[in-house]
Amino acid sequence: MIYRYAAIGLVALLSLTGAARAADCPAGTLGTSRTVVIDPAKVHRVGGGPDYGTPILEDREVILTFDDGPIPPWTGKVLDALAAECVHATFFTVGTMARAHPALLKRVLAEGHTVGTHSERHAHIPKLPYKAAVKEILDGFATAGKSLGDQAAVAPFFRFPYLESTRATETYAAAMGIVIWNIDFHASDWMFLTPEVLAQRAIERIEQKKRGILLLHDIHQRTALALPVILRELKSRGYKVVHAVPTPGAHVNFEVAAKIDPWAAKAAPLRSSRAKPSPTFDGGPVEDWAGQR
Ligand SMILES: [Zn+2]
Numbered sequence: 001m002i003y004r005y006a007a008i009g010l011v012a013l014l015s016l017t018g019a020a021r022a023a024d025c026p027a028g029t030l031g032t033s034r035t036v037v038i039d040p041a042k043v044h045r046v047g048g049g050p051d052y053g054t055p056i057l058e059d060r061e062v063i064l065t066f067d068d069g070p071i072p073p074w075t076g077k078v079l080d081a082l083a084a085e086c087v088h089a090t091f092f093t094v095g096t097m098a099r100a101h102p103a104l105l106k107r108v109l110a111e112g113h114t115v116g117t118h119s120e121r122h123a124h125i126p127k128l129p130y131k132a133a134v135k136e137i138l139d140g141f142a143t144a145g146k147s148l149g150d151q152a153a154v155a156p157f158f159r160f161p162y163l164e165s166t167r168a169t170e171t172y173a174a175a176m177g178i179v180i181w182n183i184d185f186h187a188s189d190w191m192f193l194t195p196e197v198l199a200q201r202a203i204e205r206i207e208q209k210k211r212g213i214l215l216l217h218d219i220h221q222r223t224a225l226a227l228p229v230i231l232r233e234l235k236s237r238g239y240k241v242v243h244a245v246p247t248p249g250a251h252v253n254f255e256v257a258a259k260i261d262p263w264a265a266k267a268a269p270l271r272s273s274r275a276k277p278s279p280t281f282d283g284g285p286v287e288d289w290a291g292q293r
Pocket of ligand 1: 068
């Protein structure tokens with residue numbers, strides 16, 4: 001019951017728009033059914049449980065997210081597949097990748113997708129000293145902004161590498177106006193699966209929960225090849241794709257970040273009801289960065 005009231009409260013904090021982008025899409029495409037606007041001043045976490053992201057979605061609604069890029073040619077192939085079905089996604093870019101491939105990140109933004117971040121070097125943040133951990137987060141946002149040539153174009157959306165966070169870094173992120181993104185399902189696409197198996201796993205897991213945030217990685221050929229199949233299956237099964245964006249003008253507050261007392265952040269209570277996201281999901285590691293090289 002507590003969860004139920006929490007869910008209702010969270011929905012009230014969100015501004016839901018019925019922007020019918022699908023109306024602008026070619027006939028027969030999946031299309032983005034609506035845009036959900038997330039206010040970082042009120043919502044600090046989405047995804048990963050009944051009290052997080054699920055309330056922002058209705059049954060048979062999915063948010064598509066892509067981590068670890070951009071990298072040619074696969075990010076481009078992913079963008080092609082998204083464009084072919086007229087859907088929009090959120091990309092959680094790694095700083096080193098954004099710096100290496102700025103034109104590709106600019107294309108992500110130009111095609112209407114949301115650009116969030118996934119740290120500067122895809123580090124295991126809990127293994128870093130506090131100051132290095134917050135620098136890892138902050139540098140990821142700064143690098144994405146430099147690569148785009150527009151810091152304001154970077155959404156204050158962040159996904160911890162491996163979904164590994166700490167109390168201190170979560171507190172820091174909230175103070176900076178960052179929304180932490182978890183996941184509801186994935187396709188095990190960091191494993192050496194065929195595109196067919198990868199697509200099948202994604203659809204099976206989506207069907208189990210019916211709604212949520214899908215984690216994929218735009219750095220793999222197999223993911224780029226599987227994506228058209230996943231989108232086709234979503235369409236045939238009556239699913240809708242929702243696009244998440246931050247409140248207009250919302251951005252990472254670098255001025256506040258510089259003033260945060262690290263010792264106070266370490267001691268502060270968590271804002272969320274969960275201590276931290278589980279480093280594992282469905283019994284296994286969420287990502288294997290070494291396996292992505
Ligand atoms: Zn990652």
